[in-house]
Amino acid sequence: MTTRSLTRRWDPWSDLWALQDEVNRLFETLPARGIRQGLLGTSYLPPVDVLKDKDAITVKVDLPGMKKEDLEITVLNDNLCVRGTKKLDTEVDERNIHTRERFFGSFERVIGLPDPIDPERITARFVDGVLTVVCPLRESAKPRQIAVEVK
């Protein structure tokens, strides 16, 4: 009975903001520019940021509770695919679970990269549940300054 009484104090606003966030995320990702759900078709879509500077395209993904060894990152035809399986840290008897809002299972997210990148030089870091993948641009895709001689 202990866990039953460990209830959450209801704060309507935090719930509402969280819901709005989820809905926004859903709509943003639907036809999104080059970003789509993977072939697995899971309902879990980890939120993604895609950034570009003059040297690289950087992709950031929130993946709380993932382990580095359960993450798989692949690149094919300028599509970056992040795939993984999120597991419970410890074996928990289903009957002992009181609140389950966290997602566990497999997910896949494919991010279309807008410019050609150099797959050999991709680097990835995973810190505090945030995955950062840096995809250096291919030389041909970098902005070049061309001096034009005025005659």
Add this chain to the structure above:
Amino acid sequence: MSNVQKREDTAPAAADAYQAQPERWLSPRALIYANNDEVVLELEMPGVQRDKIEVTVERDELTVTGWRQAENYENVQVLHQERAPFHYKRAFVLSESVRADKISANYDNGVLRLTIPKAEDSKPRRIAIQ
């Protein structure tokens, strides 16, 4: 509600750097389970540094706050953004059958795990049959 409000006003110094921007608070997703000896709360708070997490207990209310590091997107072109700049906050009411004074916390891979031991008299007991 007024308690929560009050504590937001007295946020620790660690949060000062982030006060300038408009704040959005999100309730972290939780997994709560219990075993014979303890109650475990797991809260998803990705992108928060360990020293930007605060866990407080005031009477029967356990409050978890996490200030997420603001991303510096000033000199980059943002092609797509779903990771909203928010901080995390959530409060729980503890029952008398747990030892609020013995909570232990660890943060790993973006998940905060709080372990709260059960009070001796609320642990399951095996009764021997004579």
